[in-house]
Amino acid sequence: MEANAPQATAYAPSTAPVDLETHPDRYRHIKLEVDGSIAWIKLAIQEDGGLRPGYVLKLNSYDLGVDIELADAVQRLRFEHPEVACVVVTSALDGVFSSGANIFMLGASKHGFKANFCKYTNETRLYIEDATAHSGQTYLAALNGIASGGGYELPLACEEIYLVDDRRSAVALPEVPYLGVLPGTGGLTRVVDKRKVRRDRADVFCTLAEGIKGKRAVEWGLVDAVWPSSKFQDKVVERAREVAAAADKSGRKGVPLDALQPAVEGDSIRYRHVELRLEPSARMARLTVHAPSQAEALPADPSELGADWYPLRMARELDDAILRLRFNYPELGLVILETRGDPKQVLELDAQLAAHKDHWFVNEVLGQLKRTFKRLDLTAKSFFALIDQGSCFVGTLFELALAADRSYMLEDEQVQVGLSALNAGTFPMSNGLSRLQSRFYGEPERAERLAAEPRTYAAEDADEQGLVTQLVDELDWDDEVRLAIEERASLSPDSLTGMEASLRFAGPETLETKVFGRLSAWQNWIFQRPNAVGPKGALTLYGQPESAEYDWART
């Protein structure tokens, strides 16, 4: 609450900040080739191209820098190449698809970075599945060599997996036997929940460092087919053409995504529609989303609006801000969500989005908003929404209040919240429910009723309908909000992370929530254990002559 206090110096992250933006022109590790309706993502990871010094990206092993390129490629294919119906992920290296996350990078990383790195890579893999499901871009993995660890978890996120049958190339999850950690980029979950490999076979597979190849890999369901080296490339092309031919994506014109390039000044990161203000002394940040100044009328082909179109630009900015908060400002535990602008413009835009949701570009923009809100749900920070004068928490922007752990609403006749048609399920959470359904998990009929009759609500009405956490009158606003913020900022960051991971996801679980809730929680536990990261731990000693020494007690 020191908004008016001068900041002596800008808040510097403890390590060089991560920049999440890139562009194919600057890719060092990935070759993105588009050939009509088929795109190729080829891993050609530069050994000396690590994001940080101290490790070598051998054998197509990856670090965050590689994954940023991968995420960028998946994203650009949706927007810039909407004519693509099939994406083949393969390797430009001979005999190796990928050996997964770089172990030396992991071994040298701090716990918090490891957790955030894994979260980001998990999100990227889920975006691949999302592109297959919702953007009509079906991903195939063409494993022209060994795919090990994270190098097999990436194919697991693809719709189909093909492996070369050369008596050498295998798929493997050697994390347990080699490193004493889990295949945590969704590997364990996807093996049994997506590929539905029999659990005892999965048990054998996940403890077999050398992996499984040939017919047995097919029989166990680890890959969809194996093809001999001589025919591999032809078979892959043939299958990609089949997949692409099944889709009709003609007449789409791609929308280039320009760089966001926010203005970073002192403790403020300013985008066009989003502003992030850091308040390190209070261990918090303020994230403000501005409404569109005027909702433009949609042209016959909405894609003509391009990357400047408010909802796309805003979603991309918000997404970038969330990622910066995760990677660059770990000590800021609380994020205040604010909105500013004219609610009418937001609702007008929502109406346009809803009316045109079947247009490919509008669908992509809504998908970008959906993924951004999910990213917020999955961020290990507390979020409080402040619904005060000048705010515009309506429709799409009300999702921010619904995603927040709490919302405080000023009792003032000018302050309103509101729903639009887009709150009814356009932006599902990872658990498959809308945020209204999650909020009213005990009263599904209320969620349905509210969604069916979208309107705006003044303070008392909003409170009665259960749409906000607490009403505060003007006299108490400053004190009440300040106390809530101070109290939150005083709590143990770890317990808040665990608490929020439970309370935010009531109800059904999905592959997504299992990856983040179950698999990642176990992995985070293991990433703390001396058996993995202690001086004699397996992760620590990987690649050294010394063997790991374990404390044998099972927990």
Add this chain to the structure above:
Amino acid sequence: MEANAPQATAYAPSTAPVDLETHPDRYRHIKLEVDGSIAWIKLAIQEDGGLRPGYVLKLNSYDLGVDIELADAVQRLRFEHPEVACVVVTSALDGVFSSGANIFMLGASKHGFKANFCKYTNETRLYIEDATAHSGQTYLAALNGIASGGGYELPLACEEIYLVDDRRSAVALPEVPYLGVLPGTGGLTRVVDKRKVRRDRADVFCTLAEGIKGKRAVEWGLVDAVWPSSKFQDKVVERAREVAAAADKSGRKGVPLDALQPAVEGDSIRYRHVELRLEPSARMARLTVHAPSQAEALPADPSELGADWYPLRMARELDDAILRLRFNYPELGLVILETRGDPKQVLELDAQLAAHKDHWFVNEVLGQLKRTFKRLDLTAKSFFALIDQGSCFVGTLFELALAADRSYMLEDEQVQVGLSALNAGTFPMSNGLSRLQSRFYGEPERAERLAAEPRTYAAEDADEQGLVTQLVDELDWDDEVRLAIEERASLSPDSLTGMEASLRFAGPETLETKVFGRLSAWQNWIFQRPNAVGPKGALTLYGQPESAEYDWART
């Protein structure tokens, strides 16, 4: 594999072994009173009655010793008091229901014990819910004083919660603000998933150390009603009578449960039907279940068979052996599951159980088997089933092979496995699926077909149907099994725990699996974190003048 090697000395657990058996005559902390169809469990925890020295059980706080009594009471009510239809859980102390798990006990405990303690207390609370759902014994919580932390998590496991309205008594989950850990005995999960409290209210509640009382507790769904002190007792009795009156449990004669008292000699723990042999040098144990020598014909009232009846006795023994393995032998990471005896007798008994499953006592026996197998699924040890000569992995005992991480079957015409009607869903896992459905999660029609036509299978047939992991011929058996065991015993215990927690539970999630998979995994992570257990951690410093100091980085 040193079955024949002499053991120089018996394997001594690193701390005094935990004895999981007790009896109402020996209760120190709980008063169990049965009054017709209503039973009362009254917490009257003896401050100086801790299981280990070094802490005082003030304010009805509990340790493992208390929970063993609670579990015993819940169990005996099912079998010894089948006429009971309503169980009221309340406190014998004035103004305090319970203040939850004893913090000093937790603070002084090793990580592995904390995790196993929480697992056991979670199981007991699930057994309360199971008794309500499947034994017709509805639990009510009568909170005649403050219910805090684990002291509120116990009521959360009851069907209805009533709180005295005395302007003082509240329900609270103060773990996050006071201790920097989670309400990990199902608290977070049950608040949003069972009581379906709105997530933002749950967020406020779980960070409000003093808790919530009176009307607000009702409005938020934290309790079902509040009654003034003057009427509280009468109202509770009235409600208990209503609940009890709705059930008809006449004509049932209780079955006393005698002590198991296994013979503990050297490295062997021998029950009547179950034997546990410890092989500490190999970091493993062998758990052998013997078939009934002859399946007795069931009398008109099967409860006349009493606690000696094979399936009940065997299940109780197996349950006790599993708990001893968890608490007393943490370093033994692998358990070999063996069966011995005549498969025909097992199948005959299964037929009797299936034919009489609606009889209350048979229902209870099947429930005991169900819970025991679940306990095995949830045990952080690897299980290999060895299906060899003399084994009888059929029907109920085949659940052991299905629960195992792997099964090895000897290719020998005399060796068979088999299904009975009881494999079709009588023993669901925590995820709600039968073990056949979990195994064939990718082929539900196969699970259905196998369950619909129960029969026995010789080795090749069993392999073809996918019922075993691997066939091994006689020549290779010793080497193959030895190698598999040695390899398993060499792996990092932590990574195996995380791996098994993922691979064993494909498919749907339930409140149960969320408690063990999501909540417990996060809690285990937090239980490792310096913010909780370091020298300046909140759990460490609880009750001391010094305040906790946190590393503020969010993960």
